[in-house]
Amino acid sequence: MASRVLPAFGSRRSLHIFERNYYAYRSQWLMFASGFFEPFFYLLAIGIGLNHLVGALPVGGRSVSYATFVAPGMLATSAMNGAVIDSIFNPFFRLKISHTYDAVLSTPLDVTDVALGEVWWALSRAALYAASFIVCMVLLGDATSPWVVLCWPGAVLTSLAFTCVGLAGCTYVRSWQDFDVVTLVTLPLFLFSGTFFPITLYPQWLGAIVSVSPLYQAAALLRGLATGQFDLLMLGRAGYLVALGLAGLWLAARRFRAILTP
Amino acid sequence: MTAQGGRDIVAEARGLVKRFGAFEAVRGVDFTIARGESFGFLGPNGAGKTSTMRMVSAVSQPSAGSLSIFGLDPRVHGPEIRGRIGVVPQDDSLELELSVRLNIEMYGRYFDLPRRVLRERTDELLDFARLTERADSKVDDLSGGMKRRLTIARALVNRPEMLILDEPTTGLDPQARHLLWERLYRLKREGVTLIITTHYMDEAEQLCDRLVVMDNGTIVAEGAPRELIEHHSSREVLELRFGTDAHAAMHDVLAPHAERVEVLPDRVLLYVEDGDDALRTVHAAGITPLSALVRRSSLEDVFLRLTGRTLVD
Ligand SMILES: Nc1ncnc2c1ncn2[C@@H]1O[C@H](COP(=O)(O)OP(=O)(O)OP(=O)(O)O)[C@@H](O)[C@H]1O
Ligand SMILES: [Mg+2]
DSSP states (O other): OOOEEETTEEEGGGHHHHHHHHHHHHTTHHHHHHHHHHHHHHIIIIIIHHHTTSOOEEETTEEEOHHHHHHHHHHHHHHHHHHHIIIIIHHHIIIIISOHHHHHTTSSOOHHHHHHHHHHHHHHHHHHHHHHHHHHHHHTTOOOSGGGGGHHHHHHHHHHHHHHHHHHHHTTOOSGGGHHHHHHHHHHHHHHSSSSSOGGGSOHHHHHHHTTOHHHHHHHHHHHHHHTOOOTHHHHHHHHHHHHHHHHHHHHHHHHHHHHOO | OBOGGGOBEEEEEEEEEEEETTEEEEEEEEEEEETTOEEEEEOSTTSSHHHHHHHHTTSSOOSEEEEEETTBOHHHHHHHHHHTEEEEOSSOOOOTTSBHHHHHHHHHHTTTOOHHHHHHHHHHHHHHTTOGGGTTSBGGGSOHHHHHHHHHHHHTTTOOSEEEEESTTTTOOHHHHHHHHHHHHHHHHTTOEEEEEOSOHHHHHHHOSEEEEEETTEEEEEEOHHHHHHHHSOSEEEEEEOOGGGHHHHHHHHGGGSSEEEEOSSOEEEEESOHHHHHHHHHHTTOOOSEEEEEEOOHHHHHHHHHSSOSOO
């Protein structure tokens, strides 16, 4: 018997799902490579473009350039978008269109292995893209502190939260039309989560609502890490993302089981 | 696990039930399958064959009753049981994102087989499925029958002790069907247990040592094909055709001339001991069919008798 990764959840066999996805993507290297260009686009367009128009902004006690402010937010957004692709679009196709998982489940793999395997895959991609993003930040001079390296695990944690929630969400998608709902959720998250500007600009009540947004929590966490300004609140933010991830994964496995082995 | 009589039992179900919500698809079935046996499930559409097979494959959980596969409880030892089984599902769930070759290789990886071993096995299985030339094609580009062959080849990659085939030959051309039969005979000789569902009676008679007929989620008959025919049908069948709309009216007219009369849309079946004899008495009674045919009883007749339906409906 393969050793358990978590008590009663998934096994080492979940890595075969990672392997499967690797084979599936090998022929789609262009799509794979596009993930590396994304940070350049974000950082160039928003960072450099707006940097000259927008003055310095306060982060923690310090005042930083707009590019330095916005880069961690873009990193968080990029992690969210990657997670949406890897946890909603692709798994939906495998779950309900191509019935890939039906075949997988007649092998020793379990439903929990399938869910966990998709998470490994999404996190690996996120880690790769986040690394390239952080290198870009450093090269473009948007990083002000060596602590910026901590953005790497921070971005992976962001991906974990969104991937697991996305996996649960993908089980509710009935057809391609439903993907409009996904956009309906991610677009406002992207626009209003303090990724472009500090949420202190909002009225207090709106700020309170936005602080529930996982993208806001992720952006705030990454901003703290990128500038090396740590506070206890960041532990809370990280805890929030972990909790969201675990809850999402639990629900995803339950839903996968109900759908795949009724 | 050995049971009474020293037979090696690979699958045993007692009062096995499968419910989907309030609907009971399998309503308490019992069966015992010995190692090396080829065992068939027959039954009309919706009888519960696939639901039963999915439980035996340790994929879907029984709702009630007991099930033991290789002496193990599938609720607890699912991965281990599945590792020793090969499954050909009713719908080929092939990997559209992978090539033909990778469909087999990756499937083998799920069983933790080393890549080196898999390369060799895949070559052999591609050859068996006559897909060697299409090894690098996308699955989407294959014909329906080719996909079916690939699904069958894939199920053999882990050298299963038990092979579960849900309508394996649906969509296969005669040559491919006979290639599969040949392979199944060979596997059987090697001691592999076969569990098969099919809507083709000739296939069931050819392949199955023993079979059950399911209807409405229950088992309505069980036995070897010949036993079932002897037990549930007469020795011979006289098939008569009349004008198209005359059939329904013929039942009462023909009833005195046979043990049992079955009226089908296109013909009337008379179950009799001696077909030629019966035909003479029919003629003597002044009944003149457009055509007449005498044949031996087959499983199809058993099926018709037990379920009131023709097999391919
Ligand atoms: N996931 C499901 N949810 C609800 N009902 C189901 C489900 N799967 C099967 N059923 C129902 O259970 C019954 C038995 O289905 P099953 O697929 O086992 O039949 P079958 O004997 O394999 O038929 P066929 O010859 O058409 O393949 C059918 O009435 C079917 O509608
Ligand atoms: Mg079926």
